[in-house]
Each structure stands twice: as structure tokens, then as C-alpha cells.
Amino acid sequence: xxxxxxxxxxxxxxxxxxxxxxxxxxxxxxxxxxxxxxxxxxxxxxxxxxxxxxxxxxxxxxxxxxxxxxxxxxxxxxxxxxxxxxxxxxxxxxxxxxxxxxxxxxxxxxxxx
Amino acid sequence: xxxxxxxxxxxxxxxxxxxxxxxxxxxxxxxxxxxxxxxxxxxxxxxxxxxxxxxxxxxxxxxxxxxxxxxxxxxxxxxxxxxxxxxxxxxxxxxxxxxxxxxxxxxxxxx
Numbered sequence: 559x560x561x562x563x564x565x566x567x568x569x570x571x572x573x574x575x576x577x578x579x580x581x582x583x584x585x586x587x588x589x590x591x592x593x594x595x596x597x598x599x600x601x602x603x604x605x606x607x608x609x610x611x612x613x614x615x616x617x618x619x620x621x622x623x624x625x626x627x628x629x630x631x632x633x634x635x636x637x638x639x640x641x642x643x644x645x646x647x648x649x650x651x652x653x654x655x656x657x658x659x660x661x662x663x664x665x666x667x668x669x670x671x
Numbered sequence: 672x673x674x675x676x677x678x679x680x681x682x683x684x685x686x687x688x689x690x691x692x693x694x695x696x697x698x699x700x701x702x703x704x705x706x707x708x709x710x711x712x713x714x715x716x717x718x719x720x721x722x723x724x725x726x727x728x729x730x731x732x733x734x735x736x737x738x739x740x741x742x743x744x745x746x747x748x749x750x751x752x753x754x755x756x757x758x759x760x761x762x763x764x765x766x767x768x769x770x771x772x773x774x775x776x777x778x779x780x781x782x
């Protein structure tokens with residue numbers, strides 16, 4: 559089955575630790591995205607990548623980092639510099655530009671205490 | 672990026688009643704997409720509108736794109752409990768490579 563996988567579904571970390579969220583797709587999509595979702599805030603774009611070895615900051619990139627070494631993988635690192643890391647993180651992919659629909663993974667719920 | 676305002680934030684209806692959510696932009700849009708997110712789930716693409724005045728239907732769902740391409744609506748006729756969830760509109764960002772999502776309308780349907 560084609561799709562996007564994110565792991566783990568739930569993640570707990572202590573404050574001050576970096577944590578990496580996994581996102582893998584086998585849809586052969588060029589573009590991949592990371593969003594953060596908080597209650598009542600909708601989806602806010604953290605980073606996106608249109609092609610391997612290239613990525614751009616979204617609206618709330620501070621405290622996050624990404625890499626795109628392979629077409630199918632786009633991991634997100636939540637660093638200790640992120641002031642409010644507890645949130646639901648969604649990864650998505652699409653064929654390319656914003657005129658194409660995005661396919662979302664099941665999400666990772668991160669709790670930092 | 673381009674901002675899109677979505678209203679209402681919440682809507683609670685009795686099963687069988689109709690429901691409408693609206694998205695408004697201050698700028699002309701090239702296209703608008705709609706997504707549905709069930710409670711505890713992830714957003715799922717519903718439809719994309721591109722043409723001025725476009726109307727598309729999916730069973731009980733009717734999507735409209737305004738003549739000026741600055742607003743859009745999603746109307747559900749005779750809601751069912753399976754319609755529960757949050758509905759988002761999304762528009763292209765200034766770069767054209769990403770989407771900006773509205774804050775969503777959460778629909779609750781009671782039987």
C-alpha cells in the first residue's frame with residue numbers, strides 16, 4: 559500500500575532534549591511538508607522541501623530543523639530551543655507545487671515535560 | 672504567506688440540519704482546497720476549486736468558489752454523525768510551493 563508513515567504515534571520527552579520525528583513516504587512524491595497543529599490554531603507550516611537536499615523554512619521554523627537526504631524521507635528534529643514543543647505534528651507529501659493535493663501521515667503527538 | 676479567514680470556528684447541529692463553513696481571503700486566489708480531519712485523525716483532501724464561480728458537488732457536500740476568487744464555502748445538506756470533524760480550507764502560499772491552512776471549522780453533530 560502506498561502512503562505516508564510517521565513514527566512513533568506518541569512521544570514523550572523531558573525538557574531540554576532534542577527529539578527527531580520520522581516521516582517516510584512511498585508515493586514517489588517530490589514535495590514533503592511538516593506542520594504543527596495546536597487546538598484552535600489549524601495547521602501551521604514548519605518546513606517544506608520540494609526536492610532532495612533542499613528545504614525551506616515555513617512560518618514557524620524557529621527551534622526546528624530538517625533534512626532531506628532521500629526522496630522518501632523527511633525527518634523533523636525538535637530542538638531544545640523550541641519554547642513550546644508539545645503539539646501534534648503532521649507530515650505531508652504532494653506531487654509538487656501548491657496546486658496539488660497533499661497526503662498526510664497519521665501524525666505524532668509529542669509531549670514535553 | 673497569504674492568509675485565509677475561516678468561519679465559524681465551531682458549529683453544533685442536530686442530525687439532519689444543514690451546515691456551512693466559509694473561507695475568505697483579502698487577495699485573489701489561484702485555487703482553494705478543502706480538507707476534512709476526523710477527531711484523532713489526520714487531514715484528508717476533499718476537493719480543489721480553480722475556476723471563478725465554480726460549484727462542485729460530492730453527494731451531500733457542495734463546494735463553491737466565489738466569482739472574484741476571494742472566498743469559498745462548503746455546505747453539507749442534512750448532516751449525519753459521520754460528518755463530525757474539522758473542515759479546513761487551504762490556499763497557496765506566496766511562494767506557490769506550500770499551502771496556508773485556515774484555522775478550521777469544527778463540526779459536532781448530535782443524533
